[in-house]
Amino acid sequence: MKKISLLILEIIFLVFLLILLPALLLSETKYFFREGGTYQIALNSGKEYRLVFGHPPNLNSLSLRLKNPLIQNNSRIEINLENNTQQSLAKFVFYGSNVGDPGWVDFDFPPQSGTSYLLKLSTDNTVPESLFLLSDPPGNWDLKSTYKTTKFTNRLNDTLKSFLNRIQKMDKIYLSLYLFTFIGLNWLFIKK
């Protein structure tokens, strides 16, 4: 009986580690991870910088990469997130001293139900070539985003699906060898 309970304990550990723990902790999923842009868009007053993007529902964070060379510029920067009907969803105001050389600036907000967005950036900077937004040469801003899965049951379902999907894509020989060794050792332990 004790020997069988060891096997149950092992299965509980694996289920906890591989399914329950990710479902419990990973409520945010990364969507955009666009980095590495070397192109710099100079930010100046009197101009509005716009980015239109589509996203899965429950978008809850965005990060932009800005550059303030030597952290000398302390201009006001305003970011406005709007939906496709140009209704404001979230607004952020910060200053140049909060920007790295370069650095990601994170914006967290409650999950949004829409799937298409407009991001507007404006500044009162009057010193040319002193504050930048990083992007790739065609002008796609460096962008990170996450969306939230709030309900635990949905997360559990997602984790289970991705786990089964992953198992199917795994190296079959190694998977069989691992399971064979694992079951074999347990069988030996029970038998002895």
Next chain:
Amino acid sequence: MSLTKTIILALILRLLVAPFFYHPDLKSQHFHFQFLSHGVSNIYQYIATNKNSLPYRDTFNYLPLTYFSLGTYHALLKPLFPQNLSVWLNDWSAAQNSYDNFPFFMLILKLPYFLFDLGISFILLKLYGKKIFYLWLFNPLNLYLIYILGNFDVIPVFFTALSWYFLKSSPKYLSFLTLGIATALKLYPVLFLPFFLLYKPKSIFRNLLFFFLPPILTVLPFVGSQPFINSLTSSGLSQKILEFKIWYLPVFPAVYLLILSNFLRHRHLEKTLLHVFLAFIVFVDFHAQWLLWFLPFILTTVFKTKLRSLIFILISCLCLLYIIITDDNFLFWGHLTPVSPAFVFLRHPHEIFRYRFLTDPYLIQKYIKILLALFSFCLIFSKNEKN
């Protein structure tokens, strides 16, 4: 429980842990080891020459024997590697943690550790009996240091333990030859050398000769290579040992000398190495895997009485806390990358302390060091014998 059953249980436990935990050191080391199978014999020069074209540009900071031994393992097992392991080793992009076979990468790269880990357990069984054997195999701290951190330190630790075994039972030259092999893999066994030499101070020069044989033989071909010299002189251990100073005097070396002079009075190696270990965790800004160096020697002393065991468990927990509040997510959630790459993006304890509790984690680390010093005193002065 019989010996066979204990080993089976230990293997099951290791099979449950090894595939699902990761630290990037394992990848960076094997990134370098793979070059042996490409015919590169001077890895230090190769990196210096090709730095700009390599996907990972850090230098190789280990000794030549490490490169040749683990490089040979890498080369021999390459045909049996899981799909994409070689691709993953050379992938340092944002997608590097999203490989479906990640758990198997971990398993195959950590496989040699099973052998050395079990090897240490058998040495401890011979030296100290079943209690320490069980403590080694089922101690969570060991499992963390060997299979979660995944560093190769278990290999030199095996040779150091073997050296201690030979010192107690065999012709002494074998002991010093083995300690020399450990030193040729990683420099830290030099810390143990004076104690081993003075344990039974006979034929010191002959023993020194055997000790220096493996490091000299393996290092000699590289002495003329400047990148190798640079790598050797930038050793993290030597810098960290000298880091903490009072009035320009490095504290750890001073305490080490005091412990050595005390050792000459009683020549009790396990007790002395416990003192070195305690001085090390208090005065050196240690890396997590360095804790493993002392464990085979100190288990017998720390688990002698219930009180000592309790103090040691507290010390271990404090050491773990010290490690996990380091500003490195791969020392906490990042370990779970093989389960899901999204764990890397969770807030780790350092960030939680800093941004949620507005507390400086480095200050907490200093408080932990003070507590470690306090508990170390308790451990040293607690009763050594069973009531």
